[in-house]
Amino acid sequence: MPSYRVIMTIGALQPGVRPDAVLPAAAAAAAERTTVEASDLAVVAGSARATVRFTADGGDAALTIGDHVVARTRLVAMPVTWLITERVQGRWLPVR
Numbered sequence: 001m002p003s004y005r006v007i008m009t010i011g012a013l014q015p016g017v018r019p020d021a022v023l024p025a026a027a028a029a030a031a032e033r034t035t036v037e038a039s040d041l042a043v044v045a046g047s048a049r050a051t052v053r054f055t056a057d058g059g060d061a062a063l064t065i066g067d068h069v070v071a072r073t074r075l076v077a078m079p080v081t082w083l084i085t086e087r088v089q090g091r092w093l094p095v096r
Contacts, residue, residue, distance in 0.1 A: 001055040003037060003087040004062040004095065006030070006069045008079040010048040017076045023050050029072030030054045033065045047080075059095045062086065066095075 010022055027039040030052045037053040052069055056062035066084035073079050085092040 001035075001057065002062075003053060004056050004066070004084060005051055005053040005087075005092065006066040006082060006084050008050045008070060008073060008082040009044075010050055010073075011078040011080040013077045014075065019048075022048075022073065022077045023052075025076045026050050026052050026069055026073045029069045030065060032072075033068055034061075059086065062095050 006026075008026070013019060013022070023039055023041045027036050030036045033054075035055045037055065038051075039053070040051045042049050042051070050073070054062075054065060056065055062084055066082070070079050070082050084095045086095050
């Protein structure tokens with residue numbers, strides 16, 4: 001099954017939410033719909049970036065799962081930007 005990932009730049013946290021709650025919430029949202037392969041939190045250019053890698057049957061399913069992850073992440077933090085990508089021959093390409 002193909003691998004996909006949703007990459008979110010994280011802005012402000014919702015009131016009362018601890019920073020260490022964001023990535024588990026995003027990964028749990030993906031796990032509600034599919035198998036989560038990995039999750040990671042990094043600081044890129046001074047901004048928090050949460051990445052959740054998952055499997056999906058195709059691009060349409062990946063977009064649906066990615067949208068679900070972004071929506072559920074909004075309950076704990078504000079995703080400023082996000083992108084859903086697919087692993088194709090060793091490269092990550094945007095899903096259209």
